Amino acid sequence: MSDARERILAKVRKGIGRDMPIMASEARKALDGGVGSELPPRPLWTEDPVDRFLDRFAAAAGTFSRVSSTSGAAEAISAYLRERKLEPVLRVAGHPLLEKIDWPGDLRIELDSPVADAVVSVSVAEAGLAETGTLVMYSGPQSPTEMNFLPEYHIVLLKRQDIVGYMEDVWNRMRPWEGFPPRVLNFITGPSRTADVEQTLQLGAHGPRSLHLVLLEG
Numbered sequence: 001m002s003d004a005r006e007r008i009l010a011k012v013r014k015g016i017g018r019d020m021p022i023m024a025s026e027a028r029k030a031l032d033g034g035v036g037s038e039l040p041p042r043p044l045w046t047e048d049p050v051d052r053f054l055d056r057f058a059a060a061a062g063t064f065s066r067v068s069s070t071s072g073a074a075e076a077i078s079a080y081l082r083e084r085k086l087e088p089v090l091r092v093a094g095h096p097l098l099e100k101i102d103w104p105g106d107l108r109i110e111l112d113s114p115v116a117d118a119v120v121s122v123s124v125a126e127a128g129l130a131e132t133g134t135l136v137m138y139s140g141p142q143s144p145t146e147m148n149f150l151p152e153y154h155i156v157l158l159k160r161q162d163i164v165g166y167m168e169d170v171w172n173r174m175r176p177w178e179g180f181p182p183r184v185l186n187f188i189t190g191p192s193r194t195a196d197v198e199q200t201l202q203l204g205a206h207g208p209r210s211l212h213l214v215l216l217e218g
Contacts, residue, residue, distance in 0.1 A: 042131070042166055049130035050215075053163050056133025057213060060190030064213040070101045073214045077122065077155055078104055080212050086153065091118030095142040097157060098122060115144065121151040127170050128163040132189055135213070136170055139184035148186055154208040159216045 013019065045052055054064055065076035081088055089108045092098050103109050115121065123143050127136040135156055139145045148154060164170060174180050191211040 042168075045130075049165055050160060050163055053128050053130040053133055054215070056130070057128075057135075057190070058133070060133055062133070062190050062211045062213060064215060066215045066217055068216075068218040070097070070216070073157060073216060074101050074103055074107075076214050078107065080155065081107075081120065084153070084210070086120060089118075089120065090155075091115055091121045091147065091151060093121070093123040093143050093147055095124040097124050097159075115146045115150050118147075118151040120153040120155065121147040122155045122157070123147045125156050125158045126162065127173065128158050129167060129170065129187075130163055130165050131167065134187050134189045135211075137186040137188060138174070139182045139186070140179075145184045145186060148188060149208070152208055153210045153212070154191075155212045155214065157214045157216060160218075 047055075057064060063080075065080070067073050067076050077090070078088070080086075088106055089110065090103075091110050091113060094111060110118070123137065125135040126138040126143075128134065129136065135158065137143060137145070137148050137156075164173060188211070191208050
């Protein structure tokens with residue numbers, strides 16, 4: 001820490017009557033006390049959370065496949081590439097779930113190539129929000145943030161048991177994790193879009209033009 005920064009922080013601590021920096025345990029206690037235990041008003045629904053999530057995901061212009069295994073995921077991804085007449089080249093994140101996949105021989109898997117040069121990326125979502133059909137992407141070595149935004153086509157794997165009901169459930173789920181919060185936490189609802197020009201919807205304005213979900217049911 002620079003001397004100038006330490007002098008500024010020392011003056012702040014003196015102003016609030018503290019001699020030492022606040023400890024992580026104190027900060028957590030203050031945060032939990034400020035948030036409270038009462039849930040805010042939120043929408044209710046009767047449908048299955050998975051069905052609601054997929055309905056909202058599709059309504060936001062996302063596409064999806066439902067598979068029962070990682071081998072099924074590989075087949076679904078191959079079909080996605082064929083349907084869109086894309087080259088069989090994937091920039092894949094170094095996630096343990098993706099490392100379990102036995103990729104078909106006709107696919108070229110790239111693990112360390114520049115993300116900016118990739119057309120199709122494959123990553124893993126840590127959670128899905130049934131309330132809005134939103135994917136939650138937790139940044140880190142296993143899920144680089146640039147893979148969510150630079151390629152034109154983004155394929156995301158999500159496990160069925162990782163679908164939660166509400167935004168509050170995401171925080172409750174992740175707070176105990178070591179290293180939380182991450183440097184970046186992205187909430188992605190559908191592919192990139194804009195209607196700035198004559199109110200005409202254009203996909204892929206500021207990120208991927210296509211967002212495809214592979215839901216692992218097994």
